[in-house]
Amino acid sequence: MPTARLRRLARTLRGLRNERGLTREEVAARTSVNEATLYRLETAKGRPQRRTLLTLLDTYDVDSDKREAILALSTQAAEQGWLRPYHADLRDEYVGYISFEIEARSVRNYESLVVPGLLQTERYAQAAIRGVLPTATATKVDQRVLARMERQTSFTNDPPLELWAIVDEAALRRLVGGPDVMIEQLNHLAEMSTRPYVTLQVIPYTAGSHSGMHGSFVLMDFPDPDDPELVYIESMAGDLFLETDEDIRRYNQIFDHLRAVALSPGNSANLITAVAREIA
Template sequence: MARGQGPTVRRRRLASELRRLREAAELTIDEVGEKLECSASKVSRIETGHVGVTPRDARDMLELYGIAGDEQEALVQLAREARKRGWWHAYNEVFTGTFVGLEADSSSLRAFQALLVPGLLQTERYTRTVIRAMRPDAEEVEIKRRVAARMARQELFTDPSPPEYWAVIDEAVLHRMVGGPEVMAEQLYRMVALAAKPNVTIQIVPFGAGAHPGMEGPFLIMGFPEQADADVVYVDSTSTGLYLEEPQDVRRYTLMFDHLRAAALKPDDSVEVIAEAAGRFAEQAASPDAVHRPFPAQR
C-alpha cells in the first residue's frame, strides 16, 4: 500500500473534509445533530476523527451540506476505505488510539528520545526488558504480545517504500544498562546497521551540549505524502499519548527538532559513537567478571 493510503489517514482526511463542508454550509454541530437526529457529540467525534463514519452517515451529512454528484460519491467511497481494518487490529489489546495507523501511513518520521532507544529501532530482547520494567505486574502472555506488536511495527523498514526516519537520541540512552551488556551490545550494533540504510538517520545529542529543547520529553513528528494531510505530533507518555495537530503546535515541535539536530553530533560521528559504545558493551559481555564502570561521556 502506498504511503498515506491507509485507513487511519483516510479517516482523518474525511473528518477534516466533513468539518470544512459543515462550516462552509454555515451549520453548527448542534444543528447537524438535530437535523440528522443524532447527538452533537457523535458529529463532533466524527469531525475529530475519534470515531469512524459509516458510508450512510457520510452520505446523509453530505446531502445536508449540499454536496452531490461525483464529489459526494468520492467522499462516500473514502468513508468505505476508511473502515477497512489495518494489520494492527490483530493487536487491539496492545495498541490504543490511532498512533500505529498514522505511523504506518507516514512518509516521514522525526523522533526524539532521551531515555530509551526509540521503539522502531529496538531489538526484541531490549524491548522485552523495557516492557517488563515498565509493567512489573504484567503476565508473561501480555509481555509476549507487546513485544510481538512492537516487532510488527518495525516491518516499516522492509516496506518497498519505507518512510524517511530521523531519530535524535540523548547520549544517556547509550549509557543506560538495559538487560545487561550483551543486550546493550546487540541493541547498539542494530542501530549502527539501521543507520546504514538510505532512509534512516540517527544522531546523538552529547552530554556536552548541555540543556536542549528535548528535555521536555520524547516526541514524534509524523509527516504524510499528501498535502491535504497535515503533520501530526505525538507526545509520548507511559500510559497514553497526546496528538497535536494545530499548526502552531506542529511548528513549535518542528523547531524543537531542528534545534536538537543542530545540537547533536553529525550523523557519521553519531554512528561512530554508537559503535564505540557497542564495542565496550561487547567487551563487558565477553568478560562477565569485569567491573561495569560507566562509560566516559562524549565531550
C-alpha cells in the first residue's frame, strides 16, 4: 500500500543507484537482489526487507549517517497507524489516497458533480455514496462515510491541511439527499469557506466550457521537499496516481485555468448562499 514515505524511500534507492552509474541489471549481478525486486523497490510497489536494504546500501557505498536515516525511513514506511479495521473493506487505491492525504501539506481539488469529500456533511456523504454504490450494503456505505468523515480531521492538525477546492455550479444544484440535506450542505460550505485554511471557488454556468469538463482530480503536495506532488484521479475505470513531471505540470496548468475562470472566493460564497435560499 503506497505512502509518501514509501515513495521517498523508493526515490532514494533509485537516486543512489543512479549516482553510482549502475543499471538494475548490474546491481542484480553484484548482489542477490534480482531486477524484478529492484524495480518494485524503486517504484514504491514494495518495501525492502532489512537484509535486502543493507545489501543495497553496501553496494552503493552509503556512509553511516545516511545509512541510519534510510533505515529509519524504511521503518517509518511500514507504519500505518492511521489504519482502522473498517479500512479493510475499502479499495486499496482509496486507502492509499487516504495515506497520502494524511501526510499532505495541501490539497487542490476540482469537482464537477459533487461537493469535495473534505467538505461534505455526514448526511450528504451518506446520500452521495449510496447513490454512487446502489448495490452496496448499509454496512459498507456506513464504513465509507466514516472514512470520509475521518479524513476531515486533517483540518485539526497543527498546522492544518490547506485545501483549495474548485467546484462546478452543478455540484451545488444537484439535490443529493433531497432539499434538507442539500441546504445543510450548502450552509456548511459557506461556513467552511470562511476558514483560513480553506479556499473555495465556484465555476458558474455562465463561464461556459472550461478545462475541467473532462473530470475531477486532486493535486497534493507534501511538507518534505523530497516528496514531489501527486495527482489522483478517481473514475469508474479505476483510480490513478500520476507523478511524472509532465503530468504534474499539466494538472497544475489545468488548475490554474480553473482558478481563473471561477468566481472569486467572496462571490463564490454569495452564489452558494443564493442557491441555498433558492432551494429553501
